[in-house]
Amino acid sequence: MKRRNFIYLTGVGAAAAMLPAIPVWGNEIPFEKSLEYVDPASKKIIADVALNAARSKGATYTDVRIGRYLNQYVVTREDKVENLVNTESYGVGIRVIANGSWGFAATDKMDKDSIAKAAELAVAIARENSRLLAEPVKLAPQTGYGEVSWKAPIEKNAFEIPIKEKVDLLLSVNDAAMKGGADYINSILFMVNEQKYFASSDNSYIDQDIHRIWPTFFITKINKETGKFETRNALSAPTGMGYEYLDAKPEHKIHTAAGTVYKGRYDMLEDARQGATQVADKLKAKSVEPGKYDLVLDPSHLWLTIHESCGHPTELDRVLGYEANFAGTSFLTLDKWESKKFNYGSKVVNITADKTEKGSLGAVGYDDEGVKCGKWDIIKEGILVNYQAIRDQAHIIGLDHSQGCCYADNWSSVQFQRMANISLQPGKQPLTVDDQIKNVEKGIYIVGDGSFSIDQQRYNFQFGGQLFYEIKAGKIVGMLKDVAYQSNTQEFWNSCVAVCDQRDYRLGGSFFDGKGQPSQSSAVSHGSATARFKGVNVINTARKIG
Amino acid sequence: MPILTKEEAKALLTKVLSYSKADECEVNINGSDGGNIRYARNSVNTSGAISTTSLVVSSSFGKKSGVATINEYDDASLEKVVRRSEELAKLAPENPEYMPFLPQQEYGPESPTFSPVTAKVGPKERADAVAQSLQVSKDAKLNAAGFLENSMGYSAMMNSKGLFAYNTSTDLAFNITMRTSDGKGSGYATRGYTDFSKLNAGKDTAVAAKKAVASVTAKAIEPGKYTVILEPTAVAVMLENIFFDMDARQADEGRSFMSKPGGKTRLGEQLVDPRVNIMSDPWNKELPGATWSGDGRAQQKVNWIEKGVVKNLYTSRYWAAKTNIKPIPFPGGLIMEGGTKTLEELIKGTEKGILVTRLWYIRTVDPQTLLLTGLTRDGTFYIENGEIKFPVKNFRFNESPVIMLNNLDEMGIPERTVSAESNANYLLPPLKIRDFTFTSLSDAV
Numbered sequence: 001m002k003r004r005n006f007i008y009l010t011g012v013g014a015a016a017a018m019l020p021a022i023p024v025w026g027n028e029i030p031f032e033k034s035l036e037y038v039d040p041a042s043k044k045i046i047a048d049v050a051l052n053a054a055r056s057k058g059a060t061y062t063d064v065r066i067g068r069y070l071n072q073y074v075v076t077r078e079d080k081v082e083n084l085v086n087t088e089s090y091g092v093g094i095r096v097i098a099n100g101s102w103g104f105a106a107t108d109k110m111d112k113d114s115i116a117k118a119a120e121l122a123v124a125i126a127r128e129n130s131r132l133l134a135e136p137v138k139l140a141p142q143t144g145y146g147e148v149s150w151k152a153p154i155e156k157n158a159f160e161i162p163i164k165e166k167v168d169l170l171l172s173v174n175d176a177a178m179k180g181g182a183d184y185i186n187s188i189l190f191m192v193n194e195q196k197y198f199a200s201s202d203n204s205y206i207d208q209d210i211h212r213i214w215p216t217f218f219i220t221k222i223n224k225e226t227g228k229f230e231t232r233n234a235l236s237a238p239t240g241m242g243y244e245y246l247d248a249k250p251e252h253k254i255h256t257a258a259g260t261v262y263k264g265r266y267d268m269l270e271d272a273r274q275g276a277t278q279v280a281d282k283l284k285a286k287s288v289e290p291g292k293y294d295l296v297l298d299p300s301h302l303w304l305t306i307h308e309s310c311g312h313p314t315e316l317d318r319v320l321g322y323e324a325n326f327a328g329t330s331f332l333t334l335d336k337w338e339s340k341k342f343n344y345g346s347k348v349v350n351i352t353a354d355k356t357e358k359g360s361l362g363a364v365g366y367d368d369e370g371v372k373c374g375k376w377d378i379i380k381e382g383i384l385v386n387y388q389a390i391r392d393q394a395h396i397i398g399l400d401h402s403q404g405c406c407y408a409d410n411w412s413s414v415q416f417q418r419m420a421n422i423s424l425q426p427g428k429q430p431l432t433v434d435d436q437i438k439n440v441e442k443g444i445y446i447v448g449d450g451s452f453s454i455d456q457q458r459y460n461f462q463f464g465g466q467l468f469y470e471i472k473a474g475k476i477v478g479m480l481k482d483v484a485y486q487s488n489t490q491e492f493w494n495s496c497v498a499v500c501d502q503r504d505y506r507l508g509g510s511f512f513d514g515k516g517q518p519s520q521s522s523a524v525s526h527g528s529a530t531a532r533f534k535g536v537n538v539i540n541t542a543r544k545i546g
Numbered sequence: 547m548p549i550l551t552k553e554e555a556k557a558l559l560t561k562v563l564s565y566s567k568a569d570e571c572e573v574n575i576n577g578s579d580g581g582n583i584r585y586a587r588n589s590v591n592t593s594g595a596i597s598t599t600s601l602v603v604s605s606s607f608g609k610k611s612g613v614a615t616i617n618e619y620d621d622a623s624l625e626k627v628v629r630r631s632e633e634l635a636k637l638a639p640e641n642p643e644y645m646p647f648l649p650q651q652e653y654g655p656e657s658p659t660f661s662p663v664t665a666k667v668g669p670k671e672r673a674d675a676v677a678q679s680l681q682v683s684k685d686a687k688l689n690a691a692g693f694l695e696n697s698m699g700y701s702a703m704m705n706s707k708g709l710f711a712y713n714t715s716t717d718l719a720f721n722i723t724m725r726t727s728d729g730k731g732s733g734y735a736t737r738g739y740t741d742f743s744k745l746n747a748g749k750d751t752a753v754a755a756k757k758a759v760a761s762v763t764a765k766a767i768e769p770g771k772y773t774v775i776l777e778p779t780a781v782a783v784m785l786e787n788i789f790f791d792m793d794a795r796q797a798d799e800g801r802s803f804m805s806k807p808g809g810k811t812r813l814g815e816q817l818v819d820p821r822v823n824i825m826s827d828p829w830n831k832e833l834p835g836a837t838w839s840g841d842g843r844a845q846q847k848v849n850w851i852e853k854g855v856v857k858n859l860y861t862s863r864y865w866a867a868k869t870n871i872k873p874i875p876f877p878g879g880l881i882m883e884g885g886t887k888t889l890e891e892l893i894k895g896t897e898k899g900i901l902v903t904r905l906w907y908i909r910t911v912d913p914q915t916l917l918l919t920g921l922t923r924d925g926t927f928y929i930e931n932g933e934i935k936f937p938v939k940n941f942r943f944n945e946s947p948v949i950m951l952n953n954l955d956e957m958g959i960p961e962r963t964v965s966a967e968s969n970a971n972y973l974l975p976p977l978k979i980r981d982f983t984f985t986s987l988s989d990a991v
Contacts (some may be wrong), residue, residue, distance in 0.1 A: 105594060183799075486942065
């Protein structure tokens with residue numbers, strides 16, 4: 001359903017298949033209203049009403065999230081603005097423990113009576129559900145922080161940039177692609193500001209201001225004679241930055257055999273120009289011969305493989321079975337972690353979880369149950385060493401504290417375990433992309449993310465991409481199409497032979513990662529440097545209909 | 547704010563329109579009340595209740611339009627939201643694709659989208675249903691993870707051209723995964739209803755439990771082309787992808803599977819097996835839908851594919867006017883005609899094949915051919931000489947639903963089912979398909 005909303009929003013159609021669900025909620029507001037910030041003192045008054053009401057009804061724990069979620073989307077195609085969306089969603093979500101069970105209720109009525117009633121409803125739901133409880137909820141201890149705040153370290157608030165400037169940017173991007181020979185282009189600028197206030201019966205009152213931005217486009221070119229079409233999506237990354245992300249300097253550009261790729265900042269106009277050229281090349285590219293290839297994977301591609309094959313299976317709620325009915329469970333069961341010798345990957349595979357990395361989508365000061373965020377190892381020299389946990393799961397893996405992975409996508413959603421930024425650490429020896437390619441006899445260099453699918457326990461996956469280059473005897477010899485690789489997670493990460501050094505480390509990410517019932521979306525980054533994998537199975541995806 | 551009756555909605559929207567000074571004004575209002583409960587590891591996990599309303603005003607001056615929304619309903623707030631939409635319209639760029647609002651449309655008789663039983667469901671009824679499901683799990687010594695969600699709501703619209711439309715609806719979704727305690731077997735069931743009294747959570751849980759137990763000790767068989775029987779929920783996730791891409795503009799522009807060389811489309815052509823009939827019908831008793839779409843267009847019974855021939859594409863009003871075709875909106879639900887056999891009878895008539903109870907993580911690999919990839923999940927079984935012989939390990943497939951419907955062997959009795967990918971409800975038969983392409987094995991259970 002959400003995918004359909006996105007199609008309505010953008011008219012992207014087929015290209016939207018490349019995107020996960022995109023929620024649009026909230027009320028349409030004037031653009032200038034996005035710049036107002038609600039005073040934390042007034043939010044504390046509301047929070048105390050809810051905390052007191054829940055306590056008086058017998059809640060043994062309460063947290064209150066007062067959220068103002070701002071979304072601004074600018075949607076264009078060719079020479080037209082298709083949609084300007086500017087929404088605000090403001091309300092309060094109250095979560096309680098009563099009779100040992102969780103209860104939750106939310107309201108957008110911000111008067112004291114409505115908030116007290118919502119708190120009481122949350123307690124009533126908890127009591128009703130407690131008869132279905134196998135064992136009471138056990139929370140990891142958490143000391144209150146008192147009144148604190150955290151702001152994302154952005155340079156330019158994207159909501160302060162005039163709409164006209166954003167529209168002009170996208171229309172110039174579209175113009176560049178059309179002049180470069182594209183038949184169609186859809187371009188979009190997604191901007192999000194989460195103004196979140198968290199209060200709990202542990203005496204925390206946390207005010208946070210979080211910003212995210214994602215400029216992207218989809219170029220289509222059609223061969224009129226054959227009717228064949230190809231698309232080339234933007235090589236941008238969604239980031240936890242302000243409008244400064246769109247201000248790329250030479251030091252933010254890495255020149256590769258696949259053209260320019262971007263580190264930390266993005267030149268949208270330049271990427272649209274090269275995208276128009278590359279989409280024409282894709283139409284003329286050779287269809288891949290299926291078989292085993294060495295793969296050299298750019299961070300703009302590899303982030304998605306990391307996300308699906310390492311990020312999700314190390315989420316503790318999946319490991320324990322909480323997602324069994326929807327997103328699935330995990331092959332990384334507790335016994336594999338307990339053995340301290342489960343070979344997830346080769347020695348060069350070091351993967352960390354980090355909720356603090358500057359500019360990343362997952363960076364916050366505190367998570368949505370008031371836990372200060374940090375960084376920890378998940379895979380160390382190929383061995384599974386840890387998971388991603390929240391307060392009511394920490395005791396299961398012997399932790400005396402939460403790892404701060406709790407998130408709700410809106411005030412009206414219940415917070416639950418979501419993915420931290422999960423990143424492949426760069427190699428310690430100096431190694432460039434050119435060095436990686438030189439070391440390949442028969443291989444494919446892949447840039448940009450494409451089609452993706454993985455099973456419910458995260459063993460078997462298949463990934464496409466944006467740009468595929470054939471490597472023969474250490475040299476790139478031309479472009480390929482109809483490429484997808486299929487592998488098994490453990491086999492794949494054990495075939496990782498080299499990761500480029502820190503100079504090539506870049507972030508990719510997902511703006512709309514879906515999980516949970518009702519489904520919620522979260523934003524998360526994944527860093528890596530270009531990595532090389534030996535002997536991966538590549539299939540040819542060309543078919544004929546009609 | 548409570549659910550408004552038709553008369554109350556009409557009175558409120560008339561008042562909102564009375565504040566308008568724009569060339570054209572259109573107002574949509576909707577409200578819903580609902581709740582959910584989620585359980586896993588044989589225990590309740592999270593649950594919640596949410597109530598929302600919103601009123602949306604669209605004002606236009608010439609080809610410039612603005613939209614504003616509010617959830618407060620006193621006179622001052624209503625006037626404010628109209629003024630705000632007018633201010634936004636004056637600031638907006640001209641939209642060359644702007645279409646004037648519609649006059650009153652013919653919507654046909656009311657559709658049975660509202661159930662008073664569902665409207666009364668609260669935390670207790672939800673917990674009772676889940677208790678039944680958990681009991682089945684405890685008795686069978688299995689692990690249950692499930693989700694139950696219900697909602698009731700209404701929507702109405704009115705514009706300055708005299709159009710008025712009103713609808714109420716109730717919805718219920720229930721889905722359950724049962725797993726064996728050793729993690730070697732898994733089964734699933736999913737239901738969508740308008741009427742809560744149709745729900746039998748215990749019975750559905752028992753179906754999932756049976757699949758979980760039967761799928762233990764799955765054997766690995768070689769990937770390749772197999773005859774498959776797809777249960778309706780597996781059919782849903784394949785066929786909805788055909789439908790998501792049946793937009794006329796995408797087809798005309800040459801960038802969908804409906805496009806052909808030289809700017810032509812497959813409209814009017816034989817696309818799939820002549821036994822395939824796919825339609826939508828707001829008045830279908832099993833799958834009722836709203837009789838109007840959000841922009842005021844009437845939803846009617848539409849044949850999308852008739853005897854395998856593409857009969858209609860959906861479109862925006864702008865594109866319909868530009869290309870001189872019928873402006874058919876995106877419909878509420880999808881119905882495929884089937885045959886007279888039960889799933890068991892389809893199995894009985896199969897010499898060699900694979901029963902697929904669920905497909906998962908479906909993504910488009912190539913929009914040109916609608917090649918999709920994904921995996922089997924929660925119970926896959928080998929059929930020989932009309933009987934289920936043994937469970938098999940899950941497969942990844944790479945297959946186009948268009949090719950699939952050309953390899954149609956047989957259809958069973960349609961039933962209401964839910965897509966586990968989009969949550970949309972459909973009325974679909976189980977399908978027996980030849981040469982379905984599995985490309986690799988998965989160790990997942």
